[in-house]
Amino acid sequence: MDHAATTFMKPEVIAAMAPYFSEHFGNPSSLYRFAAESRQGVETARRQVAAAIGANPGEINFCAGGSEADNWAIKGVALANRERGNHIVTSAIEHHAVLHTCEWLERQGFSVTYLPVDEFGRVDPADVEEAITDRTTLVSVMAANNEIGTIQPVAEIGRVAHDHGVLFHTDAVQAVGAVPIDVERMEIDLLSLSGHKFYGPKGAGALYIREGTRIESLIHGGGQERGRRAGTENVPGIVGFGRAIELATADIEGHNRCIAAMRDRLVRGILASIPDTRVNGHPKERLANNANFSFRYVEGESILLLLDAHGICASTGSACSSGSSEPSHVLLAIGLPHEEAHGSLRLTLGDANTEDDVDYVLEVLPEVIGRLRKISPLTPSCARIPEVD
Amino acid sequence: MYTEKVITEFTNPQYVGELADADGVGEVGSPTCGDIMRIYLKVEEDRIVDARFQTFGCAAAIASSSMATRMIRDLSLSEAWDLSNADVVDALGGLPAGKVHCSVLARDAVRAAINDYRTRRGLEPWEAGPCECCGGAGCGSHPENG
Numbered sequence: 150m151d152h153a154a155t156t157f158m159k160p161e162v163i164a165a166m167a168p169y170f171s172e173h174f175g176n177p178s179s180l181y182r183f184a185a186e187s188r189q190g191v192e193t194a195r196r197q198v199a200a201a202i203g204a205n206p207g208e209i210n211f212c213a214g215g216s217e218a219d220n221w222a223i224k225g226v227a228l229a230n231r232e233r234g235n236h237i238v239t240s241a242i243e244h245h246a247v248l249h250t251c252e253w254l255e256r257q258g259f260s261v262t263y264l265p266v267d268e269f270g271r272v273d274p275a276d277v278e279e280a281i282t283d284r285t286t287l288v289s290v291m292a293a294n295n296e297i298g299t300i301q302p303v304a305e306i307g308r309v310a311h312d313h314g315v316l317f318h319t320d321a322v323q324a325v326g327a328v329p330i331d332v333e334r335m336e337i338d339l340l341s342l343s344g345h346k347f348y349g350p351k352g353a354g355a356l357y358i359r360e361g362t363r364i365e366s367l368i369h370g371g372g373q374e375r376g377r378r379a380g381t382e383n384v385p386g387i388v389g390f391g392r393a394i395e396l397a398t399a400d401i402e403g404h405n406r407c408i409a410a411m412r413d414r415l416v417r418g419i420l421a422s423i424p425d426t427r428v429n430g431h432p433k434e435r436l437a438n439n440a441n442f443s444f445r446y447v448e449g450e451s452i453l454l455l456l457d458a459h460g461i462c463a464s465t466g467s468a469c470s471s472g473s474s475e476p477s478h479v480l481l482a483i484g485l486p487h488e489e490a491h492g493s494l495r496l497t498l499g500d501a502n503t504e505d506d507v508d509y510v511l512e513v514l515p516e517v518i519g520r521l522r523k524i525s526p527l528t529p530s531c532a533r534i535p536e537v538d
Numbered sequence: 539m540y541t542e543k544v545i546t547e548f549t550n551p552q553y554v555g556e557l558a559d560a561d562g563v564g565e566v567g568s569p570t571c572g573d574i575m576r577i578y579l580k581v582e583e584d585r586i587v588d589a590r591f592q593t594f595g596c597a598a599a600i601a602s603s604s605m606a607t608r609m610i611r612d613l614s615l616s617e618a619w620d621l622s623n624a625d626v627v628d629a630l631g632g633l634p635a636g637k638v639h640c641s642v643l644a645r646d647a648v649r650a651a652i653n654d655y656r657t658r659r660g661l662e663p664w665e666a667g668p669c670e671c672c673g674g675a676g677c678g679s680h681p682e683n684g
Contacts, residue, residue, distance in 0.1 A: 446594060447594065448572055448573075448595050448599075451595070451596055451597050454545070454548065458545075458549060467572060467596070486569075487569060487570040487571075488569035491569070523554065524592060524593055525574075525592060525594040526574055526576040526592035526594060527594050
């Protein structure tokens, strides 16, 4: 129940990668014929990725994952365009790979606007427009949020950015396979991808860079990725990444329908059995696999550990689980009081989940919350969950 | 990340709940920080005959307060006052560095309950010396340090 953290690899993906470990192990940069197999593997993957997001293969640049792609997009564009301006617009609910990169740029003298979001976690394109100045070079807003699953109005934000001659980056790490992406229609200039979120390998990602976009490289060295990203390619990873994105985008609508049906039953069941529960995120514009709750009077890390004891994996925005002093910036940005942010639980379904899993969570979770509420001094008697013998 | 003892104490806390006729109640922490502990004492002839707790917080917070109530039962008030956070950490077989403040909160909750008992009886509250975990340098575990 934590597929937003990572996914297992599909057998088809493993099968596609297998020959590239010991059979076709050549370095794609080598000139001899033996290396051609590796080169072809990489170029096939590049075409698969391009097709999945409506791009040209030459616009796909492989890298080590979502965090590198975000760093590259933001630092690369900020640095390459610094004569034009030093201002970046982003949102308060981005992934830390974006937020911490922006904070680093601030320390280098750039200025950053962090746009607020509404109670459902949506960025208002009008706010983007208002934040853009003649010094703005980049707008970066994620396609879908990793914690609460809210899907952003990406196409509208892309249009606003382009109306003002500003480049638009979107972190689509959580969105791919769940939201149809078309970089042309959505007016996206840069887009971050990560393989292990859609049943591909870890350590494989990509940055889509629209043809002609001014961007600096982060990793210097050899001439791989047309001189943009040095380092011998992670050939098996790239091959698996290509196959995985092809599978994940083959039938987004059908896949979403299945997952959302299970997710909705889970949400209904939890709301019916656990009082004083709130669903975080947007009621409709959200990832089909994402459910995020706040259970009042209890703390998230405790919930996680008790669920873990029952073999259920989940995640929370409570500070106590991350070792930081503040709870999730996303939950605070949508206006949750600290206490409810501490009591949050994210359940994210995936292809391995079954209706039985939903039943099992519905059986275990009320008992877990009931136990913790019994321990909590905040629980009013009406929110106690009767024990079942 | 947690020891077996922490997990056992967290999953099977023994002395949970409210003591309706408590002689002293101590509450520390705040919902903002994600930790609230409340400790109830029943005192007879200067001795703690019953101690219960209620905690909103992580596993370490629940385990620390549970362990503290277990440890102060049958102690005199002054013995219970001397319970240190290190005693709680030791009894739990250790806590991760980021969770040591939970043991400090548990100690503070015990002391708050003792002082509540004293104040109710018209006695001066006892004063805590410098924090043994930071020597007053600021370990982030005290409300006055933000």
